[in-house]
Amino acid sequence: MQENKKNRTKKPWVTAILPLLTGALASGLFLFLTQAGEEIKYDELALGQETAPWYSTYNGTAIHASVLDEVEPWIKPAGPARDKGIKHRVLWLGNSQLNGINQYEKGQENMVYHLFHRMRRRKVRVLGFSQPNAHLGEHYVIFEYIRSRVPFDTLVLPVVFDDTRNIKLREDIGTALRDGKTAAALSQSAAGKRILNRELRKKNNRRGDEFAALKNTLQEKSEAFLNGLSEKYVPLWSLREQARGSFFHFLYRFRNTVFNITAQTKRPVIKERYDFNMEAFKAILASAKGKNIGVLVYIAPLRQDVEPPYILAEYEAFKKDIREITEKMHAVYADLDASVPDRLWGSKGATGLMGRGELDFMHFKEPGHVLLAEKLERLLTDMFNRDGNEEEDE
Amino acid sequence: MIFNSETYLFFLFAVVCLYWQLPQKGRNVLIFLASLTFYAFWRVEFLGILLLSTVTDYVVALKIAQTGDARRKKLLLGISLFVNLGLLVFFKYLYFFSTNIGTLGALLGQSWTITVPRVILPLGISFYTFQTISYSIDVYRGTAEPERDFILYADYVLFFPQLVAGPILRAGEVIHQFKRRHRFSLDNLGTGLRRILMGLFLKVVLADNIAPLVNDGFASEVSALSGVDVWVLAFLFGLQVYFDFSAYSHIAIGSARLLGIILPENFNYPYLAVSPQDFWSRWHISLSRWVRDYIFLPSSYGISSRLKKSRYGRIKTEIIIYGAGIFISMYLCGLWHGANWTFVIWGLYHGTLMFVYRLLRPLLKKCTPKGRRVGGWLFTLPLVMLGWIFFRSSGAGHALGLIKKVFIPAGYVQLGLRENVYLISAALMAGVVLVYVLKTFLLPRVKRYRVVFLAAESGFYSVVMGLTFIFLRPIEQFIYFQF
Numbered sequence: 001m002q003e004n005k006k007n008r009t010k011k012p013w014v015t016a017i018l019p020l021l022t023g024a025l026a027s028g029l030f031l032f033l034t035q036a037g038e039e040i041k042y043d044e045l046a047l048g049q050e051t052a053p054w055y056s057t058y059n060g061t062a063i064h065a066s067v068l069d070e071v072e073p074w075i076k077p078a079g080p081a082r083d084k085g086i087k088h089r090v091l092w093l094g095n096s097q098l099n100g101i102n103q104y105e106k107g108q109e110n111m112v113y114h115l116f117h118r119m120r121r122r123k124v125r126v127l128g129f130s131q132p133n134a135h136l137g138e139h140y141v142i143f144e145y146i147r148s149r150v151p152f153d154t155l156v157l158p159v160v161f162d163d164t165r166n167i168k169l170r171e172d173i174g175t176a177l178r179d180g181k182t183a184a185a186l187s188q189s190a191a192g193k194r195i196l197n198r199e200l201r202k203k204n205n206r207r208g209d210e211f212a213a214l215k216n217t218l219q220e221k222s223e224a225f226l227n228g229l230s231e232k233y234v235p236l237w238s239l240r241e242q243a244r245g246s247f248f249h250f251l252y253r254f255r256n257t258v259f260n261i262t263a264q265t266k267r268p269v270i271k272e273r274y275d276f277n278m279e280a281f282k283a284i285l286a287s288a289k290g291k292n293i294g295v296l297v298y299i300a301p302l303r304q305d306v307e308p309p310y311i312l313a314e315y316e317a318f319k320k321d322i323r324e325i326t327e328k329m330h331a332v333y334a335d336l337d338a339s340v341p342d343r344l345w346g347s348k349g350a351t352g353l354m355g356r357g358e359l360d361f362m363h364f365k366e367p368g369h370v371l372l373a374e375k376l377e378r379l380l381t382d383m384f385n386r387d388g389n390e391e392e393d394e
Numbered sequence: 395m396i397f398n399s400e401t402y403l404f405f406l407f408a409v410v411c412l413y414w415q416l417p418q419k420g421r422n423v424l425i426f427l428a429s430l431t432f433y434a435f436w437r438v439e440f441l442g443i444l445l446l447s448t449v450t451d452y453v454v455a456l457k458i459a460q461t462g463d464a465r466r467k468k469l470l471l472g473i474s475l476f477v478n479l480g481l482l483v484f485f486k487y488l489y490f491f492s493t494n495i496g497t498l499g500a501l502l503g504q505s506w507t508i509t510v511p512r513v514i515l516p517l518g519i520s521f522y523t524f525q526t527i528s529y530s531i532d533v534y535r536g537t538a539e540p541e542r543d544f545i546l547y548a549d550y551v552l553f554f555p556q557l558v559a560g561p562i563l564r565a566g567e568v569i570h571q572f573k574r575r576h577r578f579s580l581d582n583l584g585t586g587l588r589r590i591l592m593g594l595f596l597k598v599v600l601a602d603n604i605a606p607l608v609n610d611g612f613a614s615e616v617s618a619l620s621g622v623d624v625w626v627l628a629f630l631f632g633l634q635v636y637f638d639f640s641a642y643s644h645i646a647i648g649s650a651r652l653l654g655i656i657l658p659e660n661f662n663y664p665y666l667a668v669s670p671q672d673f674w675s676r677w678h679i680s681l682s683r684w685v686r687d688y689i690f691l692p693s694s695y696g697i698s699s700r701l702k703k704s705r706y707g708r709i710k711t712e713i714i715i716y717g718a719g720i721f722i723s724m725y726l727c728g729l730w731h732g733a734n735w736t737f738v739i740w741g742l743y744h745g746t747l748m749f750v751y752r753l754l755r756p757l758l759k760k761c762t763p764k765g766r767r768v769g770g771w772l773f774t775l776p777l778v779m780l781g782w783i784f785f786r787s788s789g790a791g792h793a794l795g796l797i798k799k800v801f802i803p804a805g806y807v808q809l810g811l812r813e814n815v816y817l818i819s820a821a822l823m824a825g826v827v828l829v830y831v832l833k834t835f836l837l838p839r840v841k842r843y844r845v846v847f848l849a850a851e852s853g854f855y856s857v858v859m860g861l862t863f864i865f866l867r868p869i870e871q872f873i874y875f876q877f
Binding site: 236271 | 581618
């Protein structure tokens with residue numbers, strides 16, 4: 001016993017250091033094995049495994065943007081929004097249903113591309129802007145931001161019941177609030193003021209920029225230098241962002257497994273967020289009306305072969321609300337929720353840790369994109385013809 | 395320099411390697427220079443203020459010890475207080491006072507506008523000024539000897555692991571450690587690394603990921619939140635500030651340990667407190683000790699010397715003394731945290747809790763010890779967490795608007811936060827309790843089986859290290875840096 005005790009004290013490194021060394025090796029190896037290799041775009045994970053995002057270009061310029069920076073080329077003299085001879089310029093806002101093609105095959109294009117080329121023949125320019133899970137509050141900010149830069153006269157706005165559960169502005173759109181013209185436009189409506197106040201409260205609640213005092217310090221410079229060195233010489237360093245994404249994705253799937261949440265789990269309305277989204281919707285229509293921008297509102301397609309993950313009474317009430325608001329604001333309303341046949345809807349990976357694929361309620365295959373583009377082409381053409389006749393009558 | 399950065403890790407590595415190569419005197423000089431470098435990485439221009447406070451109390455303490463004249467001693471102590479509190483008032487409270495004077499003037503129909511510059515708050519000023527003040531007071535009281543070696547004294551004040559956010563040290567706790575030549579030990583190395591790792595984990599993995607949820611919640615319109623949401627935000631922020639601040643203390647204690655210096659603990663599972671008093675014996679222990687020794691006890695003594703009767707009306711004198719002492723102490727403790735009425739309200743809120751507990755103590759003695767502990771915890775935890783609403787809110791109006799929700803029964807039905815927020819809040823709180831249970835009851839038993847314990851420890855640290863590595867980036871400053 002005494003000898004064992006002696007041996008133990010002769011090897012303090014075993015108790016003191018060995019677990020740390022082993023831990024470091026194990027975690028390093030695990031990170032390397034799981035993260036090195038294929039690059040994963042976590043912002044696209046919301047689309048599901050079988051859905052691929054696609055953003056089309058025309059003459060080298062994006063006609064379908066997903067971040068604000070991509071809007072800037074639209075307004076250049078040679079940009080797609082400035083082409084001469086264009087009768088109408090259409091902005092199409094939306095969520096990942098616009099850019100996500102389920103069961104994607106090479107060469108396929110999404111609805112924005114199809115509508116762009118259909119309307120190009122009619123001398124109408126269509127430009128799309130979509131982000132995953134974008135809600136009406138974000139659409140409102142984007143609408144005011146783009147409107148102050150790009151001269152369009154028609155807005156196509158799909159409304160998705162699912163997205164009325166969100167109110168948070170993503171970082172990219174939060175920066176649009178710092179644009180003077182956008183902030184001024186938003187401050188004209190209750191919803192816009194609420195968005196601005198919320199962001200201001202967030203800023204104030206952080207007690208000012210906590211890192212303002214670190215700017216232009218030695219710390220900032222040394223950190224940039226060391227980070228650069230680590231990126232260059234430490235193989236695992238550049239994998240960290242992806243590893244963070246993997247970790248959060250794992251937690252998300254773990255949560256879904258524990259609480260048995262699937263794509264078909266009923267998602268109830270969150271009243272306060274729903275009301276905010278409706279206020280933002282009204283604000284978009286009011287602002288568009290004030291600027292003589294025609295608006296085509298449509299209820300986004302929803303697969304019809306199974307019960308949707310909504311409480312049906314709430315969904316019907318939502319459609320009624322949208323219709324009433326649209327008609328009151330003299331915009332065009334279209335219920336397109338049954339416009340994509342069941343066979344064109346796809347599936348996606350399991351949202352839990354185990355299990356097989358699940359039904360995708362948001363994204364459909366390319367033929368569905370073509371169909372929707374056709375429907376929108378007809379609706380827009382009717383709208384333009386009607387407006388043209390009204391102008392003639394005047 | 396901020397702890398959760400590559401720069402600090404490289405800096406610490408360099409200092410530790412150099413430290414163990416040097417003789418004792420060299421080590422003390424190294425700590426002095428390293429501490430100045432540590433601070434200069436933030437802002438070189440504020441080194442002057444740090445050194446002003448340091449040198450003032452070094453000289454004052456020596457002069458106090460040299461003189462036998464009581465009046466002169468008092469004058470010298472007054473100089474120390476004037477310089478240190480003057481710095482604190484100028485950098486931290488001047489703007490706050492000026493705006494409040496303006497507001498008061500407006501209420502009285504007067505225009506009392508005082509234009510004051512808005513200055514950057516020097517990092518750690520609330521901590522190092524308190525440390526130097528305590529040194530001068532201890533020498534004045536005769537409970538400590540002044541240190542003649544400036545380097546040793548400066549090491550005590552400027553010691554980089556605790557310089558900007560504590561623990562607030564007493565001279566008697568560390569100066570003798572700087573004098574003693576330590577031998578390198580793997581045990582210190584292992585313990586130090588573990589503490590640093592745990593600190594980084596609590597900060598970059600837990601606190602920094604809770605912060606966006608808290609920020610969003612507090613940015614929401616009050617009308618959109620229910621009583622449940624307010625409780626959840628209170629608990630979530632309570633956990634965030636605990637992880638954040640205890641993380642700093644872990645890293646500070648761990649860094650010091652790598653150099654063979656042992657710093658006192660600053661936290662002891664505060665959310666397991668069974669009474670408001672117990673909470674303050676577990677939360678920011680170094681500050682609550684400071685407040686007790688330099689504000690509460692002197693003020694209570696001062697008041698008691700003026701009250702000659704044992705009772706005034708139906709109130710016992712000891713209650714009056716305790717109440718006055720606790721409210722003065724917690725008012726100043728709240729104000730120390732920041733120049734905003736929300737901090738003052740938070741301090742007074744805790745003062746009220748402690749005072750009420752004091753009044754109820756005779757009744758509580760009738761309960762069984764277990765009943766007092768369990769019941770005490772069930773009452774103390776939610777009350778302490780609710781207090782964080784004042785601490786976190788941007789203004790008194792915002793805080794009161796949120797607190798009001800707690801008392802509206804009908805408002806408990808609606809939920810205004812994202813579903814994940816409730817889950818995360820519950821999981822974290824359960825995690826804190828679980829960690830305590832595992833550490834207190836299971837760990838001692840597992841330790842008997844060495845191989846099993848080593849394997850479990852390795853597994854634990856592989857998870858902690860992996861997550862810390864992927865989350866290490868300075869996106870959120872330590873909350874207590876702003877104090």
